[in-house]
Amino acid sequence: MKQHKTIIILSFILITLVIPLVNQTPSTSIIIKQTSESRQNELRFSATITNTKEWLNNTGFDQPIDPWYAEIKGDSRDITSSEDNNEANFIVLGDEREFTAINGTPQASDWIPTPKPGFSIYPDRYTINQYGCNASHEYWEDAGSFNIYGVRGNQTRNRPSVLWRRVIEMPVDMNDYRITSANLTVIFNASANTNVETPNDNLNPPAANPTAAEYDHVKFYVQLSDLEDKVRYPAASYEPRNLGFGDLSAYDNGPNDGIEHNIPDTQLISVSEEVLVFYLNRILEYDSRNFTIFLGIDIDVEDNYTEFDRDTYYSLLIKTCNLTFTYKKIINEFTSLSWSQDGNKISSLSNYDVIVKDANLNFLYKVDKNWTSNTTSLNSEIRILINGNPHSESIKLTKANSTFQDAKVGGFDVTPLITDDVNVSIQVYLADEFRLGDNITISIDNASLLITYSIIQPDIVGSGGGGGGTKVIRGPDYTPLVIGLSVGIIALIAVFGLYQARYKHPPMVRKIKKLKKKIKKGKKLKSLIVIPREELIRIGFKNKTHQILDDEFLQSEKLKEIAKMPNNKKINKKSNKGEK
Ligand SMILES: [Ca+2]
Ligand SMILES: [Ca+2]
Ligand SMILES: [Ca+2]
Ligand SMILES: [Ca+2]
Numbered sequence: 237m238k239q240h241k242t243i244i245i246l247s248f249i250l251i252t253l254v255i256p257l258v259n260q261t262p263s264t265s266i267i268i269k270q271t272s273e274s275r276q277n278e279l280r281f282s283a284t285i286t287n288t289k290e291w292l293n294n295t296g297f298d299q300p301i302d303p304w305y306a307e308i309k310g311d312s313r314d315i316t317s318s319e320d321n322n323e324a325n326f327i328v329l330g331d332e333r334e335f336t337a338i339n340g341t342p343q344a345s346d347w348i349p350t351p352k353p354g355f356s357i358y359p360d361r362y363t364i365n366q367y368g369c370n371a372s373h374e375y376w377e378d379a380g381s382f383n384i385y386g387v388r389g390n391q392t393r394n395r396p397s398v399l400w401r402r403v404i405e406m407p408v409d410m411n412d413y414r415i416t417s418a419n420l421t422v423i424f425n426a427s428a429n430t431n432v433e434t435p436n437d438n439l440n441p442p443a444a445n446p447t448a449a450e451y452d453h454v455k456f457y458v459q460l461s462d463l464e465d466k467v468r469y470p471a472a473s474y475e476p477r478n479l480g481f482g483d484l485s486a487y488d489n490g491p492n493d494g495i496e497h498n499i500p501d502t503q504l505i506s507v508s509e510e511v512l513v514f515y516l517n518r519i520l521e522y523d524s525r526n527f528t529i530f531l532g533i534d535i536d537v538e539d540n541y542t543e544f545d546r547d548t549y550y551s552l553l554i555k556t557c558n559l560t561f562t563y564k565k566i567i568n569e570f571t572s573l574s575w576s577q578d579g580n581k582i583s584s585l586s587n588y589d590v591i592v593k594d595a596n597l598n599f600l601y602k603v604d605k606n607w608t609s610n611t612t613s614l615n616s617e618i619r620i621l622i623n624g625n626p627h628s629e630s631i632k633l634t635k636a637n638s639t640f641q642d643a644k645v646g647g648f649d650v651t652p653l654i655t656d657d658v659n660v661s662i663q664v665y666l667a668d669e670f671r672l673g674d675n676i677t678i679s680i681d682n683a684s685l686l687i688t689y690s691i692i693q694p695d696i697v698g699s700g701g702g703g704g705g706t707k708v709i710r711g712p713d714y715t716p717l718v719i720g721l722s723v724g725i726i727a728l729i730a731v732f733g734l735y736q737a738r739y740k741h742p743p744m745v746r747k748i749k750k751l752k753k754k755i756k757k758g759k760k761l762k763s764l765i766v767i768p769r770e771e772l773i774r775i776g777f778k779n780k781t782h783q784i785l786d787d788e789f790l791q792s793e794k795l796k797e798i799a800k801m802p803n804n805k806k807i808n809k810k811s812n813k814g815e816k
């Protein structure tokens with residue numbers, strides 16, 4: 237058993253010594269495996285060639301910019317690329333505009349009269365003149381008479397309205413803009429006869445049974461709606477409740493009985509700026525190019541007496557209308573622009589296995605405006621992508637300076653992202669939605685990707701194959717040596733093992749060992765003849781006695797022969813003996 241162990245240990249040592257000579261396999265870094273059938277069965281010592289190579293072309297973004305190319309994802313209206321001063325740029329497209337198309341005195345060429353939605357009648361007169369949008373109306377219950385505007389008296393003509401409509405076409409698609417501030421200023425003035433019953437009037441005489449609920453009143457207003465009039469929002473209004481103030485008897489209610497009462501230029505009360513902005517943004521969601529604005533006048537007169545009531549409005553005038561608003565570009569979340577370069581494959585270095593030991597990316601970057609003070613986007617960043625996979629580290633644009641700085645001191649370790657492909661992208665990623673009034677340009681330059689690699693060269697050829705000028709010399713073929721060495725060692729072990737197991741013991745010990753083994757295995761044994769010691773002595777003595785008797789007999793026979801011989805022969809024989 238001990239011998240077997242020795243053999244096993246020796247074999248193990250031999251195998252561990254020989255195998256590394258035959259096959260060298262690297263254990264760390266990224267290995268680009270090559271398969272070459274012609275090389276697979278050869279047995280050679282491998283050589284490792286290590287080198288560092290700049291993997292990017294045109295690192296300085298010189299003109300022409302190739303092989304760099306720009307690619308936009310998300311809203312292509314929000315970012316664009318440019319190349320100048322041998323730099324690559326990401327231009328985040330800001331824009332801020334002001335709407336001022338509605339201002340001053342309304343013009344007949346811009347505004348179209350339109351009835352109030354629902355059942356509605358126009359006032360006796362409505363027009364756009366040099367003073368603005370003007371309406372006049374006289375309510376008179378006496379159907380047998382004509383009022384001052386030549387309209388027959390009609391007690392149902394107590395709620396006339398007129399609106400003027402204007403459709404606004406925006407110069408840009410407002411889908412990409414957000415209104416950030418707005419102002420609506422509308423001025424009206426009005427004149428009426430004191431025959432109009434106002435809340436402050438003293439209605440008389442009691443004999444005419446004066447009644448009043450709402451009193452006679454008018455309303456000036458502005459509405460905003462989408463082009464198809466699906467929603468209409470009230471943006472400004474005014475009800476001059478005192479218009480026509482002054483007492484007049486029910487029996488003396490004609491315009492000639494009273495006097496003119498005026499409301500001077502007065503501004504309509506607009507909704508708050510916040511609400512106005514909301515309304516404008518909202519209506520432009522329906523149609524991002526167009527919206528409608530209405531200027532309206534409602535007249536609501538009341539029959540205040542059992543006598544024929546008469547209410548005279550001379551002039552209801554919308555004098556000026558100014559709507560202004562500013563709107564800024566919407567920069568959409570998740571919009572990105574990448575400057576990319578599809579580099580050579582790692583496997584282009586060699587026909588053998590290539591290990592990427594290290595890949596280090598760096599570049600310079602700057603921004604022409606302070607990102608934090610010009611945007612509300614704190615999450616937007618510069619990302620690094622290799623083969624479409626983002627590196628875990630990024631650069632927040634809030635940290636960008638107006639002068640070039642390293643993306644990272646010492647560069648980014650992008651080794652884990654390298655596969656056989658090396659497609660590099662430097663991307664500006666806009667991570668929030670924000671409004672931007674002005675372009676912001678982010679620039680990059682001096683992009684570098686240093687790749688340190690090793691080529692595992694089992695059979696060394698004369699060229700580095702794109703390895704940056706690596707020169708390799710063919711190495712000797714060690715196959716016969718290794719095979720010879722292996723055979724020799726195996727033979728040596730065999731002989732040594734055989735000696736240990738068998739021939740170092742005397743024959744009797746070997747015989748006993750063999751016998752022990754047979755007994756152990758339970759084999760049938762041949763019977764053994766055992767000769768006792770006395771018998772062996774006897775046989776030995778007998779043999780020795782026989783030999784002595786034989787020798788004595790031969791001696792006597794020789795003496796007899798000599799006696800028969802002549803004397804000289806005997807002497808010669810003696811002398812011959814003596815000479816010897
Ligand atoms: Ca009055
Ligand atoms: Ca009246
Ligand atoms: Ca009245
Ligand atoms: Ca946008």
